[in-house]
Amino acid sequence: MLERIKAFFSRLHHILTLIFVRFLLQKVLSTLLMVLTYFFVLGPTALFYQVSRLFKPHSEQNSWIEATGYEPDQSKARRQS
Amino acid sequence: MNILGISALYHDSSAALVQNGQVVAAAQEERFNRKKNTEEFPIEAINYCIQEGNILFDDLEAIAFFEKPFLKFSRYLFDHLETWPLSLQTFLKKTPHWLEERLNIHELIEDKLAYTGKIYFIKHHLSHASAAFLPSPFESAAIMTIDGVGEWATTTIGRGQGSQIQITKEIHYPHSLGLLYTTVTTYLGFGANGEEGKTMGLAALGEPCYFNHFKKILHQYENGSFRLDMSYFAFQHKNRMWSSKWVKMFGPPRPAGTPFTQHHKNIAASLQKIIEETVIKIARLHQKETGEKNLCLAGGVTLNCLLNAKILEQTDFENIFIQPAAGDAGGSLGAALYAANCLHHVPRKYTMTSASLGPEFHDREIERALRASDLTFKKIEDEDELLSHVAHLLTENKIVGWFQGRMEFGPRALGRRSILASPLSAAMKDTLNHRIKEREDFQPFAPIVPQELASKYFETMSPSPFMLLTAKAHEHTRIKAPAIVHHDGTSRLQTLEQSENARLHRLLMKFGEVTGTPILINTSFNGRGEPLVCHPNEAIACFLKNHLDVLVLNNYFVHARSS
Numbered sequence: 001m002l003e004r005i006k007a008f009f010s011r012l013h014h015i016l017t018l019i020f021v022r023f024l025l026q027k028v029l030s031t032l033l034m035v036l037t038y039f040f041v042l043g044p045t046a047l048f049y050q051v052s053r054l055f056k057p058h059s060e061q062n063s064w065i066e067a068t069g070y071e072p073d074q075s076k077a078r079r080q081s
Numbered sequence: 082m083n084i085l086g087i088s089a090l091y092h093d094s095s096a097a098l099v100q101n102g103q104v105v106a107a108a109q110e111e112r113f114n115r116k117k118n119t120e121e122f123p124i125e126a127i128n129y130c131i132q133e134g135n136i137l138f139d140d141l142e143a144i145a146f147f148e149k150p151f152l153k154f155s156r157y158l159f160d161h162l163e164t165w166p167l168s169l170q171t172f173l174k175k176t177p178h179w180l181e182e183r184l185n186i187h188e189l190i191e192d193k194l195a196y197t198g199k200i201y202f203i204k205h206h207l208s209h210a211s212a213a214f215l216p217s218p219f220e221s222a223a224i225m226t227i228d229g230v231g232e233w234a235t236t237t238i239g240r241g242q243g244s245q246i247q248i249t250k251e252i253h254y255p256h257s258l259g260l261l262y263t264t265v266t267t268y269l270g271f272g273a274n275g276e277e278g279k280t281m282g283l284a285a286l287g288e289p290c291y292f293n294h295f296k297k298i299l300h301q302y303e304n305g306s307f308r309l310d311m312s313y314f315a316f317q318h319k320n321r322m323w324s325s326k327w328v329k330m331f332g333p334p335r336p337a338g339t340p341f342t343q344h345h346k347n348i349a350a351s352l353q354k355i356i357e358e359t360v361i362k363i364a365r366l367h368q369k370e371t372g373e374k375n376l377c378l379a380g381g382v383t384l385n386c387l388l389n390a391k392i393l394e395q396t397d398f399e400n401i402f403i404q405p406a407a408g409d410a411g412g413s414l415g416a417a418l419y420a421a422n423c424l425h426h427v428p429r430k431y432t433m434t435s436a437s438l439g440p441e442f443h444d445r446e447i448e449r450a451l452r453a454s455d456l457t458f459k460k461i462e463d464e465d466e467l468l469s470h471v472a473h474l475l476t477e478n479k480i481v482g483w484f485q486g487r488m489e490f491g492p493r494a495l496g497r498r499s500i501l502a503s504p505l506s507a508a509m510k511d512t513l514n515h516r517i518k519e520r521e522d523f524q525p526f527a528p529i530v531p532q533e534l535a536s537k538y539f540e541t542m543s544p545s546p547f548m549l550l551t552a553k554a555h556e557h558t559r560i561k562a563p564a565i566v567h568h569d570g571t572s573r574l575q576t577l578e579q580s581e582n583a584r585l586h587r588l589l590m591k592f593g594e595v596t597g598t599p600i601l602i603n604t605s606f607n608g609r610g611e612p613l614v615c616h617p618n619e620a621i622a623c624f625l626k627n628h629l630d631v632l633v634l635n636n637y638f639v640h641a642r643s644s
Contacts, residue, residue: 038161042172081149
């Protein structure tokens with residue numbers, strides 16, 4: 001009986017460890033992926049954007065932008081962007 | 082034709098159902114899941130709307146979501162391009178949420194509702210503009226929407242005519258009056274996206290001596306547009322709104338729960354002044370450009386009733402309409418109405434005269450809840466007897482929980498889920514603030530008055546059915562009803578038409594017969610940090626927890642003493 005209980009807890013421990021390791025691994029991998037994206041995909045784009053912006057100073061007297069994309073159109077309204 | 086509107090995943094999630102051009106139901110999710118200003122997908126609010134409309138999901142012609150998620154995501158990426166490499170922490174924190182939920186709205190709706198029909202994505206500010214104009218009583222009107230941020234726009238101006246809405250100009254993120262207001266709100270120790278009203282209340286106690294400081298932060302231009310000096314802000318890459326430069330200018334932020342100093346009050350007053358100056362300038366120019374006499378407002382900033390009253394006072398607009406859920410909760414209403422009136426060309430025939438679009442509970446449910454609570458109650462069938470009894474108790478300074486009919490849509494309690502009290506004693510304000518509402522003592526209480534008698538007590542310029550305008554109280558009102566007059570001599574007024582809520586109107590008249598002043602304090606039926614009560618069980622729990630004296634649920638009467 002004791003052996004069976006021991007075996008049960010051993011299996012349970014094994015399963016929980018697997019779940020935990022999988023969860024941890026998933027978390028670590030996804031974070032790593034996001035860090036890599038941030039530095040190696042977003043990074044160069046951001047540098048390019050930030051440098052190019054230096055040469056395009058904003059208008060000092062106007063922040064209004066002509067509004068576009070507000071036409072009542074069913075197919076356009078179904079787009080998410 | 083049935084169209085369901087949804088606003089979700091940011092704050093104040095809600096749903097609204099439009100049937101053949103009429104709004105038949107609308108409610109915020111917070112009322113069901115009991116999480117104030119919840120951003121969760123409004124599944125319970127949707128289920129309520131579908132039940133109220135007596136339809137199935139298959140009967141929906143379309144679902145209209147209140148913004149365009151991919152466009153909003155482009156703004157999220159822009160923040161990171163702009164602030165890279167400082168934004169790593171927020172990128173790691175927020176990106177999973179975007180990837181899992183916010184970019185999968187289509188799948189989320191299909192999955193949660195088992196719905197495979199058409200889904201429209203209406204731009205955030207177009208949803209606001211539609212919620213402002215389409216349910217208004219005007220055939221033609223100027224429209225202004227002002228909030229924190231939608232996809233890119235933070236402020237828009239346009240015009241509505243018939244069933245057409247044309248947005249002409251907009252100001253883009255990060256230049257935002259709403260975000261400036263939220264910055265000060267959080268700096269003063271209040272919560273973002275929900276406690277901005279406290280900053281407005283605090284403003285009345287201060288002097289705008291930091292107005293010139295704010296002029297350095299918010300640059301105003303001749304054509305009404307404006308720009309924020311972003312060196313004072315950190316919201317693009319941090320989890321707080323202000324930068325160290327802001328702290329250098331105004332000092333350290335106030336930790337929540339610490340006492341307010343005159344410095345804090347002056348900051349709030351200065352902010353209120355610059356917001357008013359900026360918006361009034363835009364409104365004046367927009368009025369000249371359009372020649373319109375009617376104005377429709379929407380967006381979180383337009384929940385600021387001080388600002389709204391000043392727009393009416395200081396511009397050539399003669400009429401103003403602000404629907405009760407002017408913040409993001411109203412996005413569901415606007416998106417659904419836009420889809421019906423503008424995309425499906427259903428004739429525009431709905432005018433919003435009442436905010437009572439939420440669930441209603443009948444006697445059987447109320448009685449069941451009362452029996453389960455073990456409270457001693459009685460049913461008073463004769464309305465006249467019930468109202469005379471309640472009016473008499475109000476004159477004795479008893480505090481009444483008032484639960485009647487359909488729940489309100491929007492943040493204000495407008496006489497369906499209200500706490501009512503006599504305004505005749507100045508001490509009532511402190512009693513309510515400390516004993517019942519457990520909130521800061523500077524916060525004002527709003528009066529409710531019969532529409533036809535409003536001008537006798539207040540300098541009203543327009544009806545205020547949704548409590549979204551302030552009015553100066555006459556001298557005799559300040560003396561007779563001191564509990565509803567704020568430090569600046571104004572009141573956040575609700576005017577009540579008899580046709581909107583006949584029972585409450587009669588109660589006001591009865592209270593007036595006894596006291597000579599037909600005005601009551603009307604504050605929301607909830608405890609601190611809780612949403613407005615929805616179900617009778619919640620009303621009973623709030624009655625017990627917050628030590629109200631009397632509870633009236635439809636015709637059921639409960640007195641704390643006898644219970």
